[in-house]
Amino acid sequence: MTRADGRAANEMRKVKITRNYLKYAEGSVLVEFGDTKVICAATIEEKVPPFLKGSGEGWVSAEYSLLPRSTQSRNVREAARGKLTGRTHEIQRLIGRALRSVIDLKALGEKTIWLDCDVVQADGGTRTAAITGSFVALVDAVNSMWGQNSKPFPVKDFLAAVSVGVLQDGVYLDLCYSEDSTAIVDMNLVMTGSGQFVEVQGTGEKGTFDQDKLNEMLTVGGQGINMLLDIQKETLGALSWKVGREG
């Protein structure tokens, strides 16, 4: 199969992360995976959810939303409907959980970091772009309050996410919308800078899969993660150095 944009099966779309995209947020990026564009904004709030009050620990929480015309046909605003869809719930729980895995919540202290992921244009892979971009916004936000002090930096490791899928004739990396909508199996991978898995979510949308296909998806996905980690490091520049520092 030749991909619409001529990519190899294990090739990412063009990825671009623009830092400081917003004027007011403590950290913010516009992340682009090809035509998929997501604004990720990180906000530091000086309080924590009730179950953490007095614990000395912080929290990271994410919200995700599609702009009405990010999609091919207009999707009705969740604010107009008065409630979130199940898909939105699922995605924002995933983003929050993924980011918490690389944050030292004790070192963060009793603060909440909110990641707002608003999809400007949706051409497949919005959740993986959101996680990958949010990581950069998160580092900027944490850095904005960390100063020069010698305490351990609360971001312990890098984190990126990518999708990989089984189409008719094989395994493909970073599916765009038209590929995604015909995929037999769809997998989202979240991995750390040290190559560990944080989330492995494989779903047989239009069929099932065996262990071999699973392994192939993990291999191809891992290649995508490595490319994304490189781009994050380049984008963060000198700040990359702080990630994982013990003080």
Next chain:
Amino acid sequence: MTRADGRAANEMRKVKITRNYLKYAEGSVLVEFGDTKVICAATIEEKVPPFLKGSGEGWVSAEYSLLPRSTQSRNVREAARGKLTGRTHEIQRLIGRALRSVIDLKALGEKTIWLDCDVVQADGGTRTAAITGSFVALVDAVNSMWGQNSKPFPVKDFLAAVSVGVLQDGVYLDLCYSEDSTAIVDMNLVMTGSGQFVEVQGTGEKGTFDQDKLNEMLTVGGQGINMLLDIQKETLGALSWKVGREG
């Protein structure tokens, strides 16, 4: 008073309208009034609200939303809250009403045009930027379905909106957020290409005003409208010619 950005009292901020900002929408712009940035997307829907069914007439409706970190402190998502604020209701009613004033709803036929105005960054004047930008997105959307035919073009006239306010020492055009938050009187003007008023909304936020101040605000506001109309025409280029054509 010297303005923060050195503008004259009757000078607009730098205004920029980027057409075709989104890939899927029938018409879309990113409109910028200084640091205020709004994505306006126009969608054509092949149905009308119940009260127009069978009437042969169309409708124009608007929705408005602030991204959580468009503002200085994070504003809670209306989708998470489960309902729109009064401010949002007020603004989206204004945008819809304003745009309908220059649309020939009969010529449009039984279609609804949705204008989605999503504020990426809010530095004052989001509703006036939204109206001014939405007009351009609307023209593009209408044009996308009008083709070469000889029927009258459903957009009858140009339309722009601007804010003007009374500060301590006089009347100022196009208030940015820091000016707006200290304004004694705040006025939003919506006017057509032929210089007629569509909306005059003056509010004594921190004081009242007399007829003289009202007239001064109308004069200064009218100057701003003219500048915006010029920018819209330049942005639309050859398409400007269709606005108001009888067929």
Next chain:
Amino acid sequence: MTRADGRAANEMRKVKITRNYLKYAEGSVLVEFGDTKVICAATIEEKVPPFLKGSGEGWVSAEYSLLPRSTQSRNVREAARGKLTGRTHEIQRLIGRALRSVIDLKALGEKTIWLDCDVVQADGGTRTAAITGSFVALVDAVNSMWGQNSKPFPVKDFLAAVSVGVLQDGVYLDLCYSEDSTAIVDMNLVMTGSGQFVEVQGTGEKGTFDQDKLNEMLTVGGQGINMLLDIQKETLGALSWKVGREG
């Protein structure tokens, strides 16, 4: 054009304000503009919204609702629908803002005054009747807690509101429903006892308007305001004397 009820173009309908209409409220009126009837009840609450806590200042907030059969065809209860319409939001924000313009919120102290405006019968001009009647209920409520003390009375000036519109053949004052529904331009004016504007809201519902028509509407509207101020003063009797007193 001869008006249905034989009024002159610049004549108000019969206006009647009945004080102490309810037994429990700190201030209450039934206000009638012809067949438009609104119950306005003022409640004093010993707390303020979060953004004013500890500020020493008070607040005035309004709620507005149509009884289901105040209108020609039954309107569905907002409580049954589970949310307010945009129109309701817009009107209750206007009423609250207008009343705050004549209240010295510092002199009031950390209290909230709620104005509940429930429309028993709606024949046009419900929002202007609500503002005009609420002012009287507000004065009664403030007076009920002010006693004989020598501090400045927190109500600084009188306040009334009126509608004025452009119909086919000219400008008319205080539109009833059948006039309002055919108006080309609809304007609501809120003014103080000293002749200052608080709100000027002119909307081209079925057409646009120029500066001359705007001026004519302001003139005719001002005449209506004066009539309403006279009725308020007569209704309040000796209590009128306290409005604007410095101590």
Next chain:
Amino acid sequence: MTRADGRAANEMRKVKITRNYLKYAEGSVLVEFGDTKVICAATIEEKVPPFLKGSGEGWVSAEYSLLPRSTQSRNVREAARGKLTGRTHEIQRLIGRALRSVIDLKALGEKTIWLDCDVVQADGGTRTAAITGSFVALVDAVNSMWGQNSKPFPVKDFLAAVSVGVLQDGVYLDLCYSEDSTAIVDMNLVMTGSGQFVEVQGTGEKGTFDQDKLNEMLTVGGQGINMLLDIQKETLGALSWKVGREG
């Protein structure tokens, strides 16, 4: 015990039913039981709930609401809260069920009659006043569409409701709020013009009761019902004659 208003234990408060209280409704009254005042409006809608579609039968449904300052302290609007309280649900179900018991739903045909009961002032007994008043509004609404034809009149019998309670020293009729709030047992009775029970709802609010007390409450309540039926007949005048007519 001497009652606050000097009534005998088995005496109703002053009851007044004002017909045609609203201009637009098909039937409407203001019903007063002493200081308790309820506007009851009847609306005829040319459709029925889904479970009756095509059945040839009609329906009667009621909605009930307290105005915010009908009560001693302000009660929060259900529309603002976004949902009805359990108490409201319970009362509007009771009103609807009671009225349906005297309506020939087949004779009515596929129409819904809505009864909107809005409490202007609440001094105990709002649900019994609402039922008693709604009956009159219902007769007027049915009559408005029945004309001179010879079909059976869909209202089969009169209907009234009253409260009766056990206080410290005995059984009392038509409790006002101060009595109701100290009642040991509270009973609401709904009865027809022919002396049959429609609803018997006795609740031991602050204690229990035996068969003797139950019988005493039924006797005293029946006396109240008879007084209310007389007032309904007087209020309806010649129209009383149609109730129960077979054609």
Next chain:
Amino acid sequence: MTRADGRAANEMRKVKITRNYLKYAEGSVLVEFGDTKVICAATIEEKVPPFLKGSGEGWVSAEYSLLPRSTQSRNVREAARGKLTGRTHEIQRLIGRALRSVIDLKALGEKTIWLDCDVVQADGGTRTAAITGSFVALVDAVNSMWGQNSKPFPVKDFLAAVSVGVLQDGVYLDLCYSEDSTAIVDMNLVMTGSGQFVEVQGTGEKGTFDQDKLNEMLTVGGQGINMLLDIQKETLGALSWKVGREG
């Protein structure tokens, strides 16, 4: 009329109460009235509703819900709809009120006992089964925190509930669904161990009723209550002895 299951007119269905049905709740039963099955779980919460804070008194509150396939056709989940039906509100208010009548809220202290009544299968009489079963769960929950101390036991008396109805040919006890759906009159009775009434709710669903029928229903209902009280005592065994103990 012969009943579907061959019962006499004044005979209960087979009643079974299984204690400690759930592992985590402080008290819980599965109560069965024939094919009607309800799980009743009692939870002790160390706080009270706002209106009781600091009063030293406790509260008892109930929630009621039908599982989607407890009924013949699937009923839509209230959680999916986003709000409770009026019927649910009415039933859970009844259950809470009934149980409070036999609890010494002062002796309970500032705690809330929640009764969760979840209907697994609904064949008529779910509210009466819920009250009867909840009483047993409540005793177990109270006992779990009472220990061996000598203070009065907060449960003052036994409590049970039963339905009784008028069908075509007479009065019947404990209606199953098919009987209930054709009943002319439907009555729910709640009575204490000492034979006092707590609630008498008789409703003419398809007709009205006179004093004689009312008395007959009370007699037959009382017989059902006695049978239920015997079963509760047997179920509770030695614990029965604590109910009503003064210390």
Next chain:
Amino acid sequence: MTRADGRAANEMRKVKITRNYLKYAEGSVLVEFGDTKVICAATIEEKVPPFLKGSGEGWVSAEYSLLPRSTQSRNVREAARGKLTGRTHEIQRLIGRALRSVIDLKALGEKTIWLDCDVVQADGGTRTAAITGSFVALVDAVNSMWGQNSKPFPVKDFLAAVSVGVLQDGVYLDLCYSEDSTAIVDMNLVMTGSGQFVEVQGTGEKGTFDQDKLNEMLTVGGQGINMLLDIQKETLGALSWKVGREG
């Protein structure tokens, strides 16, 4: 580590599936994984979601809910809160997706099968128990409408789900609540009767994991799936034979 109930690391808890648990549902089971108990009810509805209307294809949808005292501390009812939690959304989407993978939606025709999974007791693994039990209820429901005809049976393969986790000292099958709450990695596996994967969801709750641990979890999970498939077949008895039949 010795497990609380003495199980081996790769041993399931005692699993029990009781068919025909409810009287009215087309298919229903009580499924028990140790102390985890879930009622699964299957309902056949003669319509499909809008996006399938006219397609000739059917749908399978699931709803999931915890009874308030299924958990150690009482969880607030989603119906009382007015909305579902994100966790509930996530689980019910998973159950529906999993079941659809083994249903031939074309063979089913334009019907929806609802699976209602209500958790009576929650001791870990509620979603895997719900999928495993729902499969059996689904087969019964499909069978109830399939009769003796020769068309292919719409259930194409068996389906079961199990959880597996990484604890301090290794990989464990079918975690109970106390194990789950301390797991470093938590994985849910859904597999078919022919050993294919439908869902692989591994989450690093308190740490990350590498490829070896992933493989170990897949192996142990596969053993659990096989045990569950055996129990399903035994429970379904002769009906097992129909699963996967081509006609």
